[in-house]
Every structure is written in structure tokens, then in C-alpha cells.
Amino acid sequence: MRRLTSLGRLASGLQAACSSSLAAVERVAWAVHVRGFASTEDASISWRALQQQGVKVNPCNSPHHPAAKLAPPAGEELSVQEAYNNESTCFGCGPSHPEGLKLKSRRMGGAGLGRLQAEVSFDPKYCAFPGIVNGGIISTVMDCHGNWAAAVALMDKGCLPRPPLTLTATMAVSYKETTPPSTPLLLRSRVLSIKEGHHGPGPKKSTIEVEVTLSQAVDAGEAMVAASDAAAAGAEGGPAPEPGEKILAVGRGVFKQLGALRSL
Numbered sequence: 001m002r003r004l005t006s007l008g009r010l011a012s013g014l015q016a017a018c019s020s021s022l023a024a025v026e027r028v029a030w031a032v033h034v035r036g037f038a039s040t041e042d043a044s045i046s047w048r049a050l051q052q053q054g055v056k057v058n059p060c061n062s063p064h065h066p067a068a069k070l071a072p073p074a075g076e077e078l079s080v081q082e083a084y085n086n087e088s089t090c091f092g093c094g095p096s097h098p099e100g101l102k103l104k105s106r107r108m109g110g111a112g113l114g115r116l117q118a119e120v121s122f123d124p125k126y127c128a129f130p131g132i133v134n135g136g137i138i139s140t141v142m143d144c145h146g147n148w149a150a151a152v153a154l155m156d157k158g159c160l161p162r163p164p165l166t167l168t169a170t171m172a173v174s175y176k177e178t179t180p181p182s183t184p185l186l187l188r189s190r191v192l193s194i195k196e197g198h199h200g201p202g203p204k205k206s207t208i209e210v211e212v213t214l215s216q217a218v219d220a221g222e223a224m225v226a227a228s229d230a231a232a233a234g235a236e237g238g239p240a241p242e243p244g245e246k247i248l249a250v251g252r253g254v255f256k257q258l259g260a261l262r263s264l
Contacts, residue, residue, distance in 0.1 A: 042159070043066065043067075043159050044070070046159035047066070047067035047070050047071075047159055048070060050159070050161055051067075051070060051071060055161045056071070057070065057071045057161070058070075058071040058072075058073065059078070059083040059084065060077060060078045060079065060080055060082075060083035060084075060106070060107065061073040061074060061075050061076065061077045061078055061083075062077055062106065062107040063077075064107035064108060064109050064115070065107060065156075066156050077106060078106075079095075079103075079104035079105055079106050079118070080105050080106070080107070080116065080148050080152055080163070081093050081094070081095055081103065081104060081105060081148065082095050082104070084162055084163055084262055085262050090144065091140070092140045092141055092143065092144035093105070093141075093144035093145070093148065101120075101137070101140065101141060101144075103118055103120065103141050103144050103145060103187075104118055104119070105117070105118040105144075105145050105148050105149070105187070105189075106118065107152075108188070110190075112190050112191060113152075113153035113156060113157060113190075113191040113194070114149035114150060114152060114153035114189055114190055114191035114208075114210055115149075115188075115189065115190055116145060116148060116149045116152065116187075116188070116189045117186060117187065117188050117189075118141075118145055118186070118187040119184060119185070119186060119187075120141060120185050120186070120187055120214075121181075121182060121183060121184055121185060122137060122138075122179065122181045122182070122183075122185075123181060123182070124181040124182060126181065127181055131178070131180055131181070132178045132179065132180070133178075133179040133180065133181055135173070135175060138173065138175070138179055138214060138248075138249055139171060139173045139251065141187060141214075142171065142173055142187065142212045142214065142249070142251035142253070143168055143171050143251075143253060145187045145189055145212050146168075146171065146189055146210040146211075146212045146251060146253040146255065147166055147167070147168055147253070147255055148163070149189035149190070149191060149210045149212070150166045150191065150208035150210050150253075150255035150257075151163035151164055151165070151166045151255075151262065153191045153194065153208060153210075154166070154194070154206060154208065154257060157194070160261065161261070162261045162262055163261070163262050164257050164258070164259065164260065164261055164262070165257070165258045165259070165260045165261065165262055166208065166255040166256060166257050166258065167255065167256055167258060168253060168254075168255055169207070169253075169254040169255060169256050170253060170254045171251060171252075171253040171254075172251065172252050172253070173249055173250070173251040174249065174250045174251075175248070175249050176246075176247050176248055176249060176250065177216075177246065177247075177248045177249075178248075179214065179216075179248050179249065180216075183216065184216075184217070185214055185215065185216050185248070186214070186215045186216075186245070187212060187213070187214055188212070188213050188215065189210055189211065189212045189213075190210070190211055191208060191209070191210055191211075192209040192210065192211050192252075193208070193209045194206050194207070194208050194209075195207045195208075197257070205256070205257045205258070205259055206256075206257045207254060207255070207256050207257070208254070208255045208256075208257070209252065209253070209254050209255075210252070210253050210254075210255060211239060211250065211251070211252055212250070212251040212252075212253065213239050213241075213247050213249070213250050213251075214247070214248045214249040214250075214251075215241060215242065215245040215246065215247050215248060216245060216246055216248055217244055217245055218244065218245060218246050222246060225246075238250065
């Protein structure tokens with residue numbers, strides 16, 4: 001009889017804990033629905049509630065995940081593609097495409113949403129001319145990287161267990177320099193704006209504008225030229241290269257949320 005009583009108390013306790021976690025998630029979900037974002041306090045409550053329900057809130061094991069303090073990296077850091085959609089066969093970023101580019105975008109530090117970075121190097125078979133990578137291949141990785149930046153930004157902004165599904169509406173690429181094959185390059189992204197959809201019932205569907213840059217490390221002489229170009233770019237409102245780098249291409253994409261979450 002005592003054992004049955006103890007089991008009953010345990011069951012009641014678990015039920016209360018689950019109800020409390022669910023209530024917390026519902027409160028945050030309503031706050032996100034009304035305001036379009038979660039406050040710092042709401043975010044902390046939401047990430048913790050998801051964790052209590054068994055959700056792995058930092059599956060990419062990144063120190064830059066907004067819930068990294070709650071869920072410290074445990075193991076090798078994964079790209080967002082590997083962490084959230086490992087079965088994807090997208091040519092540009094799908095981990096499971098046998099002949100794809102297999103872009104691996106990882107979280108990076110810095111202020112703002114959608115901050116992802118990827119190391120890329122293009123095979124010479126993708127050259128349009130000897131020593132010059134085809135522009136379509138460059139726009140492909142920019143499209144994929146920007147799309148993931150948009151989805152991850154919405155996930156972080158709304159404290160979601162997975163990134164929502166987003167699709168490319170437009171992608172415009174400005175080619176500043178020729179891109180060489182077989183050379184280590186860096187893709188970086190940042191979200192420029194997020195516009196909420198309708199204000200009626202149902203989930204909001206956002207439109208996200210993302211900037212993506214493709215950069216190459218350069219020597220001191222080229223760095224000085226790049227710095228001069230950076231000043232000119234800044235005056236025109238364009239992105240500035242990181243120290244010791246030059247920008248090869250800049251992409252601006254608009255991505256639209258469909259509402260559904262990406263599969264794991």
C-alpha cells in the first residue's frame with residue numbers, strides 16, 4: 001500500500017511538472033504571437049521548458065546558440081544542416097546528396113540574428129573559365145547559406161525547437177572579384193530585416209532579408225587595397241571586409257517563411 005501511495009505521489013509530481021513546462025511554453029508562444037519576439041526572460045523560460053520536455057535545444061553543440069549557457073556544447077560542433085536536416089538532398093547544402101556541394105554553415109559570434117559562417121572551397125570542375133569559378137555555383141551556396149540564416153534567425157527569435165521552413169523569394173548577387181577554385185574561402189551572413197506577416201489568428205509568417213558575403217584571405221598589400229575598398233563600400237552602404245580579407249561577392253536574399261518546421 002505504501003508503495004502504491006509513493007507511486008501515486010510520483011505520478012502526480014511528474015504530471016504537475018509537465019503541466020508547468022507546457023504552461024510556460026504556451027505563455028511564451030502567446031508572447032511571440034502577440035509581439036513577434038520573445039524577451040530575454042521569456043526566452044530563458046522557453047528554452048528551459050523545451051529542455052525539460054526532452055528537446056535537445058542546442059543540437060549543433062555551438063557555443064553561440066542563445067541557449068548555450070543552459071545547454072553547453074556536448075561533443076563535436078555540427079553545422080546547422082547536419083543538426084537540423086541531416087537527410088536533406090539539396091545540391092547546395094544537403095548532407096545526404098552524394099554529389100552535392102555539402103555546404104556546412106555554423107553559428108558564429110557577433111551581434112544580431114542569422115550570424116552563420118561556412119568554410120568553402122570550390123572544385124575546379126565548377127570553373128566557367130580557367131581559374132574562375134562559375135557565378136551560378138557561387139549564388140547556389142549563397143542562396144543555401146542565406147536560407148539557413150533566415151530560418152535559424154526565426155528559430156532563435158521565437159525560441160523554437162527547430163528552424164521553420166523558409167524558401168527563397170529573391171536572391172541578387174554582386175560579383176566584386178573573380179573567385180578562384182581550390183582556395184579556402186569564407187561565407188558569412190547576417191539578417192538585415194524581419195517583417196512579420198498577417199496579424200490575424202494562426203502563426204505569423206515572416207519575410208526575412210539576409211546579406212551574405214564571400215571572402216578570401218589576402219596578404220598585407222592586398223589588405224591595404226581591400227581596406228580602401230571597404231571605406232568606399234561603407235560610404236555606399238555596402239558590407240566592409242574583415243581585416244586581412246577581401247570580399248569577392250555580396251548577396252542579398254529575401255526568404256519567406258512557410259510556417260512548417262524543418263524535419264530532423
